[in-house]
Amino acid sequence: MTGQLSRVETMQGRWMAFLLALGGLGLWEISSRLGLISDLFFPAPSSIIRMMIDLVFSGVLLEHLAATCGRLFLGLIMGVLPATVLGLIMGWSSRVRAALDPFVAALHPVPKIAILPLIMVIFGIGETSRLVVIAIAGFFPMLINTMVGVMQISPSLFEVAANFGARPVQIFRRVVIPGSLPMGVSGFRLAFNNALIISVAIELVTARRGLGALIWLAWETFRIEQLYAGLVMIALLGIGFNALLKRLSIYLIPWQENIIT
Amino acid sequence: MKILSCSDLTKIFRSQQGDVLALDGVTFSVEDSEFISLIGPNGCGKTTLLKLIAGLNQPTSGNISIATPEADTHLPAVMVFQDHGLFPWMTVQANVAFSLEMQGISARQAQDRARALVEQLGLGEFTHSYPHQLSGGMCQLTALGRAFLANSSLLLMDEPFRALDAQVRYLLQEELLRLWQAQNKVILYVTHDISEAVLLSDRILVMSGRPGHIREQIHIPFQRPRQLRGRDASAAAEIEAKIWSIMEKDVRLNLKVPK
Numbered sequence: 001m002t003g004q005l006s007r008v009e010t011m012q013g014r015w016m017a018f019l020l021a022l023g024g025l026g027l028w029e030i031s032s033r034l035g036l037i038s039d040l041f042f043p044a045p046s047s048i049i050r051m052m053i054d055l056v057f058s059g060v061l062l063e064h065l066a067a068t069c070g071r072l073f074l075g076l077i078m079g080v081l082p083a084t085v086l087g088l089i090m091g092w093s094s095r096v097r098a099a100l101d102p103f104v105a106a107l108h109p110v111p112k113i114a115i116l117p118l119i120m121v122i123f124g125i126g127e128t129s130r131l132v133v134i135a136i137a138g139f140f141p142m143l144i145n146t147m148v149g150v151m152q153i154s155p156s157l158f159e160v161a162a163n164f165g166a167r168p169v170q171i172f173r174r175v176v177i178p179g180s181l182p183m184g185v186s187g188f189r190l191a192f193n194n195a196l197i198i199s200v201a202i203e204l205v206t207a208r209r210g211l212g213a214l215i216w217l218a219w220e221t222f223r224i225e226q227l228y229a230g231l232v233m234i235a236l237l238g239i240g241f242n243a244l245l246k247r248l249s250i251y252l253i254p255w256q257e258n259i260i261t
Numbered sequence: 262m263k264i265l266s267c268s269d270l271t272k273i274f275r276s277q278q279g280d281v282l283a284l285d286g287v288t289f290s291v292e293d294s295e296f297i298s299l300i301g302p303n304g305c306g307k308t309t310l311l312k313l314i315a316g317l318n319q320p321t322s323g324n325i326s327i328a329t330p331e332a333d334t335h336l337p338a339v340m341v342f343q344d345h346g347l348f349p350w351m352t353v354q355a356n357v358a359f360s361l362e363m364q365g366i367s368a369r370q371a372q373d374r375a376r377a378l379v380e381q382l383g384l385g386e387f388t389h390s391y392p393h394q395l396s397g398g399m400c401q402l403t404a405l406g407r408a409f410l411a412n413s414s415l416l417l418m419d420e421p422f423r424a425l426d427a428q429v430r431y432l433l434q435e436e437l438l439r440l441w442q443a444q445n446k447v448i449l450y451v452t453h454d455i456s457e458a459v460l461l462s463d464r465i466l467v468m469s470g471r472p473g474h475i476r477e478q479i480h481i482p483f484q485r486p487r488q489l490r491g492r493d494a495s496a497a498a499e500i501e502a503k504i505w506s507i508m509e510k511d512v513r514l515n516l517k518v519p520k
Contacts, residue, residue, distance in 0.1 A: 156342060156344065156346055157346065157348060159317060159340075159342075159346075160340075160342070160346040160348075161359075161363075163315065163317075163336075163339055163340050164336070164339065164359065164360050164363045164407075164411055165336050165363045165364070165411075165412075166363050170363065174348070174359070175348070178348075178350040178351075179348075179349075179350065181350070253350075254391065255349050255350045255351075255391040255392075255393065257393050
């Protein structure tokens with residue numbers, strides 16, 4: 001296939017990327033130490049790492065990480081579960097799809113952080129409002145991907161199932177759900193990434209605990225190393241979970257020829 | 262016993278460009294355990310006829326009756342599609358077992374019987390492979406196995422081997438006849454290929470160009486198992502020539518019809 005890298009090429013690419021990153025960090029470290037760039041804005045990587053270690057051992061970082069993860073995953077589940085059910089139904093039934101599509105099209109593009117004030121008016125200032133907004137952020141990508149996942153199942157497979165005497169419940173279980181799973185899994189990744197962005201944004205604005213709050217506090221008190229440490233932690237959270245999902249999808253979808261990532 | 266009888270079937274497709282008469286007065290009937298081929302020029306309505314019999318579409322007028330035994334899980338007809346129609350998310354064994362599970366057979370029993378059939382088809386080492394890991398021939402063989410396990414005495418096949426190369430097709434034709442001879446099923450087999458029709462069938466229904474109707478029915482006198490590459494070859498050539506003479510005018514006419 002064109003565009004597909006061989007194993008050796010992939011390995012070479014990885015090494016190149018690793019060396020580039022190492023080189024970049026080295027350059028940063030040296031420039032910062034020599035005073036070529038202001039270590040007020042760009043503290044040396046070594047001092048950021050030291051700060052991270054301090055934060056880990058004092059328990060501060062873990063406390064904030066736990067707060068972010070807690071609301072992120074709870075909100076994500078609150079959004080993704082109804083989205084999956086609704087997405088399967090909308091994908092399967094063109095009538096339901098026709099009725100609900102306009103609402104999805106209208107609500108989906110609204111930046112979810114913008115509805116936080118409204119949600120706080122409704123649910124009050126507290127954890128509930130945060131969870132609701134995170135849930136909404138995860139809801140739409142999961143809904144749309146699941147729906148499209150069902151729609152792209154070859155119509156002939158529905159014919160085959162019906163031809164062998166499958167009843168609607170069986171078609172749902174044996175055709176609709178597995179057929180939409182590949183798109184569903186990638187929808188879950190999109191939902192996670194969206195929910196992570198919104199979680200951090202909410203924490204910047206309203207929360208006292210969480211990685212977003214940590215960054216905001218660092219900014220207010222001008223602790224730049226701590227600010228970087230928070231950012232690195234958020235990046236690691238995103239990277240880690242995406243890698244985990246990629247691994248998981250190989251087990252969930254063994255019939256995929258090549259997992260799209 | 263008559264398994265299938267169609268009388269005076271007509272199908273009109275209505276569209277904004279005007280109505281198209283696809284089938285016009287198709288009448289024939291099929292006896293128990295017969296292998297019937299439907300042959301005719303492109304666009305003569307062979308697939309339309311098959312879909313009517315499968316119940317995937319309704320005739321505009323006329324009558325289809327299919328004899329169904331008492332069992333309530335019995336299906337009137339099962340189709341084998343040109344693109345094999347295997348579920349990509351099921352292994353070879355699971356695809357075959359699907360047919361049994363839809364009859365209400367317990368999952369474990371279905372899996373056991375499916376595994377036995379998969380081995381019998383010579384696909385033992387691919388039992389747990391997914392369709393995308395198989396060749397087109399193996400996929401179609403799996404689809405045949407799945408159809409033969411269905412609880413139906415009528416199998417409808419819409420050019421199942423069309424996409425395969427000639428040698429693989431030859432192997433699958435033999436496998437199909439083996440499966441058919443082991444069971445009491447009627448096969449209604451749509452094809453473009455005259456010699457394939459002669460090789461496989463007890464009876465060939467030659468269709469006209471659009472609107473399709475049955476021009477002629479030809480009985481194939483050869484004994485089973487068939488030896489068309491040996492004993493019966495010259496007689497087969499004769500029949501093929503006869504079928505061609507029936508079809509030729511329709512095919513020539515078809516050539517001039519713009520797309």
